[in-house]
Amino acid sequence: MAYDTELADRIRGVLIGTADFTEKKMFGGLAFLVGGNMAVSASGNGGMLLRADPAASDELCATPGVERAVMRGKAMDGWLRVADEVIDSEDGLRHWVRVGVAYAGSLPPK
Known part of the structure; x- marks a missing residue:
């Protein structure tokens, strides 16, 4: 599945003005990096892949529609999948992009 180009455009719009942000195709989607570190990605699996503080994973995953990303069969702290319905609104998208950027x-x- 290809990543959602509309979501990528929305993420890009939120990131305009963010210092040192770049884009790179990775993980089957379009990733947005800050200082060379991935913050968020328009995922090729739908929704958004988010990088967050691993220590905050439990708290962040308490939000319905947010769960740990599974990589190579293992749920990963600090790597979260955010479902489309969580980021449908601009406020929702801005909130989760800010988490990744922070x-x-x-x-x-890097």
Whole structure:
């Protein structure tokens, strides 16, 4: 499945003005990086792939429609799948993009 180009455009719109943001095709989607670190991605599996503080995974996954991403058969702390219905509204999208940007921005630049 190809990533949702409309979602990618919406994410890009939220990120306009963010320092040191770039785009890169990865994980079957279009990833948005801050300082070379992935923040969010328009996922090829639908919805958004989000990078967040691993210690906050339980709290973030308490939101309906947000769950740990499964990679190579393992649920990963700090890598979350955000369902389309969670980010349908602009406020919802902005909130979750900010979560990813905050975490990516806290990491050393690559």
